[in-house]
Amino acid sequence: MEGSAPRRTRIQQEKRELILEAALEVFSANGFRGSTIDQIAEAAGMSKPNLLYYFRRKEDIHETLMQRLLDTWLAPLRELDDTGDPLTELRSYIRRKLEMARDFPRESRLFANEILQGAPRIKPMLEGELKTLVDEKAAVIKGWMRAGKIARTDPWHLIFSIWATTQHYADFDVQVRAVLGADRGGDGRFEDAARFLEQLFLDGLKPKG
Amino acid sequence: MEGSAPRRTRIQQEKRELILEAALEVFSANGFRGSTIDQIAEAAGMSKPNLLYYFRRKEDIHETLMQRLLDTWLAPLRELDDTGDPLTELRSYIRRKLEMARDFPRESRLFANEILQGAPRIKPMLEGELKTLVDEKAAVIKGWMRAGKIARTDPWHLIFSIWATTQHYADFDVQVRAVLGADRGGDGRFEDAARFLEQLFLDGLKPKG
DNA sequence: CAAATTTTTGACCGGTTGGACAAACGTTAG
């Protein structure tokens, strides 16, 4: 672990941000191995050796990107509040995740790419940080079930299904657009999805009666 | 279009199958650009030039693989029968899709990889064959809704959500295992998922009353 | 068997890629 943050000049901070932004664009579209340093450098408006002055290896860029990603990616789940109203909390969570798929599709695809390849670079984080968080929230949901606030079911698979359905609109965007066609595949598709998912999940989770 | 199937010797048939099997393994794990002909050749137990004797280009292997894949991949949806009982039909469809995720995870990942990269090689098929099929089945589902057999909702997004939730167990397998842990992440996870998804979808789709 | 055909392989090639390096250029502080 590097104890203190490495001191960086103003230019270094700016250029690193520029590179990370460009790398997100390129990596999310072509995957890690499918992307070249040249592509990223060009997208960032600089030469390859110049880029390599800021990040010594291609992997360093990817690693930095993944570290930042995971924090923001799990933020919605962290916000799930055990003191709030269960149905409202879950509905909010679904909405927030869907908004992330809409507003940050590149981040979603970058993440999907990494998992698809077997998560070689972030498996420890999945088994550690992520598992801890999900277990914690699953316990919260279980509490809601015991209290009769929502139907009894498996909290872990419930979380998986929320991830799957929302991220689908970012990761499989091309397919969604192709199937919906030019008219229905426009900007309104996320509102349609939001309405559908709310109905699917809430009606399925309502306590009997 | 090649009118007649190209005549192939016994060896050609066998070796081509061997290569396709090896390529499925390699492509689904590393993506198209992330895979090398050498890797596929080694997995198939032959030299690179020998492999290139059966498939002239790397893309040819991928293309053949994708063509075969799509047929079997859409089979479950094709089986959705408008004369059957709506809830039973949907439940069967979900179960079949989940079984495919369990039994053919490599095919699922190969497909996911292609879509993630923007479906460069199969976009026409998505906008044509796939869209036609989905529209047709969406109409069937709409009919069931009009008849009051299932709750009114968006049939297209319903299909998307079934795809998303079931394929998630193949495409994001590493994550699912990491989160569930060694004990719950074992063989039983698909049965847990099946139970959960059945409850989620059916309770959410039941007509009021 | 022998000729024809199919299959397999080693050697090779041109292009690409990740990365090194030193020299040039720019900036800033004394």
Place this chain on the structure above:
DNA sequence: CTAACGTTTGTCCAACCGGTCAAAAATTTG
């Protein structure tokens, strides 16, 4: 101004990769 430091670039390299080719080996056919 100038020395020190930070930034940028052109050039280069070794490894890798997709694909070719001719010749050897194996198989099929007559």
